[in-house]
Amino acid sequence: MRKFLFIFLFVIASLSYLFEVDELLVKKFTFFNDLKIAYINKVINISTSIEKHFNQASTIDNLRAENNELKEYKILYNTTQKQLDAIKEFLVHVDVNEIKPEIELVKVLSYINFNDFTKVWLDKVPQDEKILGLITENNAAGILVNKNGRSVGLLNGNKDCSYAVFIGEGKNPGIITAGNNPDELLIKFIPIWSEINKGDEVITSGMDNIFFEGLKVGKIVEITNLPDMKIATVKPYINVLKKKYFYSYKNINNSKFEEKTIEEKSEKEKAN
Numbered sequence: 001m002r003k004f005l006f007i008f009l010f011v012i013a014s015l016s017y018l019f020e021v022d023e024l025l026v027k028k029f030t031f032f033n034d035l036k037i038a039y040i041n042k043v044i045n046i047s048t049s050i051e052k053h054f055n056q057a058s059t060i061d062n063l064r065a066e067n068n069e070l071k072e073y074k075i076l077y078n079t080t081q082k083q084l085d086a087i088k089e090f091l092v093h094v095d096v097n098e099i100k101p102e103i104e105l106v107k108v109l110s111y112i113n114f115n116d117f118t119k120v121w122l123d124k125v126p127q128d129e130k131i132l133g134l135i136t137e138n139n140a141a142g143i144l145v146n147k148n149g150r151s152v153g154l155l156n157g158n159k160d161c162s163y164a165v166f167i168g169e170g171k172n173p174g175i176i177t178a179g180n181n182p183d184e185l186l187i188k189f190i191p192i193w194s195e196i197n198k199g200d201e202v203i204t205s206g207m208d209n210i211f212f213e214g215l216k217v218g219k220i221v222e223i224t225n226l227p228d229m230k231i232a233t234v235k236p237y238i239n240v241l242k243k244k245y246f247y248s249y250k251n252i253n254n255s256k257f258e259e260k261t262i263e264e265k266s267e268k269e270k271a272n
Helices: 002-018 021-028 030-090 252-271
Strands: 101-113 116-122 132-136 139-147 150-155 163-167 172-178 185-191 201-204 216-225 229-236 245-251
Touching: 101 150, 139 245, 163 185, 185 216
Parallel strands: 139 216
Antiparallel strands: 101 116, 101 245, 116 150, 132 139, 132 245, 139 150, 163 172, 163 201, 172 185, 185 229, 201 216, 216 229
16 A cells, blocks of 8 residues: 555656646745745755854864964064063164274173172173173163173172262262162262362263273262262262163273283293
8 A cells, every 4th residue: 555655646746747737836826936945045044054153163263273373473572572672772872982992782681699789690701800891871880890700790889889980071080889879879089179069960081991981970969078088979860770781891902902011011020
């Protein structure tokens, strides 16, 4: 019975297609056509949605991977940019009077002691025992010394940092050293007859062969008169403790002159 029913339906379907009954139904009953179109559109929409879902998931994964990669590049960019900004801050023009000075950009590596911010390790390899000057933005920042083959920066305010300076237009001499307060410096050994005033500018003199003449230091804010000399308190122009880079300065001409003098003195001693 079931086999007969199946054969009967198959024959009816075949005859329908043979005599184009489906087209006739579509023409006579338009709602069948609308139903068919709606069904096809629905299937297409579902297929498109499924495809979009899987494509969107794949796109999200790709974008997430790209975003992570961009984050790494951003971190690298920000780090590099900060380093470049720090370097650019100190790449300033420095007027040097000597013919052949040796100027090198040096980086602060770390503090030597955590309770002393004026004493730092620098990344320069010292060539000899000569004391070098440290410069930043046309200002004297301190001195560089050789300690067991490593460069130590003694910044302004350190008790072991001192160099020769001139005061005011009269170029009165003195030796600058650490002050009583962290944000001040002292100039000692100023001759008692020197005419100095508050507001006078302090510059390096170059008389100690550590710096050349003319680097700025600060201005006089207080003067103390002693029986044999004057002492002046200086307000520095810049806070060197915040700096990450400095210029090291070495006068090659004077260094060669000193070496030549030592050699000549040695030869004379040998001859005698």
